[in-house]
Amino acid sequence: MNGTGNPGLPLLEARGVTRVFGKGNGTVFALKGASLNVDRGRLIALKGRSGSGKTTLLNIMAALDSPTEGTVLYGGRDGSQMTDQQKNEMRKREIGLIFQSFALVPYMTAYENVEFGLRIAGIPTLERKMLAEQALSFVGLANRMHHMPPELSGGEQQRTAIARAIAHKPKLILADEPTAELDSRMGKQVMQVFRELVRTEGIAVVLTTHDPHIMELVDDVYALEDGRIGSEISKEA
Numbered sequence: 001m002n003g004t005g006n007p008g009l010p011l012l013e014a015r016g017v018t019r020v021f022g023k024g025n026g027t028v029f030a031l032k033g034a035s036l037n038v039d040r041g042r043l044i045a046l047k048g049r050s051g052s053g054k055t056t057l058l059n060i061m062a063a064l065d066s067p068t069e070g071t072v073l074y075g076g077r078d079g080s081q082m083t084d085q086q087k088n089e090m091r092k093r094e095i096g097l098i099f100q101s102f103a104l105v106p107y108m109t110a111y112e113n114v115e116f117g118l119r120i121a122g123i124p125t126l127e128r129k130m131l132a133e134q135a136l137s138f139v140g141l142a143n144r145m146h147h148m149p150p151e152l153s154g155g156e157q158q159r160t161a162i163a164r165a166i167a168h169k170p171k172l173i174l175a176d177e178p179t180a181e182l183d184s185r186m187g188k189q190v191m192q193v194f195r196e197l198v199r200t201e202g203i204a205v206v207l208t209t210h211d212p213h214i215m216e217l218v219d220d221v222y223a224l225e226d227g228r229i230g231s232e233i234s235k236e237a
């Protein structure tokens with residue numbers, strides 16, 4: 001992404017991204033030329049009705065899927081010019097992914113879940129311990145990290161998932177409806193963690209949400225309409 005690139009460039013630029021699924025009568029245009037810039041230090045929400053393409057856009061930004069047309073630039077680097085291995089490497093180093101359902105391993109403690117993520121990312125053993133503890137402390141789970149997910153509240157489980165996503169110190173967090181399974185108090189706690197990450201680490205967070213209360217807590221709200229980014233409500237950071 002922008003690790004070695006020009007710091008003046010956006011962290012990520014989606015330009016005219018179209019994604020078509022299926023063929024013939026079954027063709028679905030999930031995105032039709034969506035464009036979006038993500039700058040560092042911004043907390044961004046993507047809203048849109050069910051089926052408007054939010055998850056599709058997030059997957060494309062995460063380089064888990066490729067646009068049918070259009071480009072995604074990572075610090076100026078064109079994703080379509082990267083091999084699958086280069087995309088995997090970039091994702092492991094620079095992107096943190098968070099899902100609505102937390103996606104934690106239920107028989108591993110919070111600490112082990114975070115540490116396991118670092119192991120997959122190829123981080124050496126000694127560093128793993130330090131980074132996992134740092135990330136869990138950051139999300140306020142220093143005292144709960146040796147509990148298994150079923151022993152944690154929904155908010156604590158999602159904060160564990162955030163710790164796993166941030167432990168390798170990515171530049172960009174992509175979160176698909178991270179607060180959908182949480183009550184409003186826990187949703188707010190999770191948003192506070194995102195806010196603190198953006199403030200102290202200067203990273204960018206892009207999340208999808210249907211919740212108007214969550215939209216009040218971000219810097220920019222973009223609406224996906226008809227496969228495009230239709231409107232933007234920008235607030236002062």
Ligand SMILES: Nc1ncnc2c1ncn2[C@@H]1O[C@H](COP(=O)(O)OP(=O)(O)OP(=O)(O)O)[C@@H](O)[C@H]1O
Binds near residue numbers: 029
């Ligand atoms: N792999 C796929 N094959 C076929 N169609 C797909 C595929 N993935 C998504 N779609 C279709 O693309 C459109 C956009 O889906 P997407 O999941 O991105 O919407 P969304 O805005 O995230 O919806 P929700 O808010 O319900 O999660 C939908 O019509 C969906 O059915």
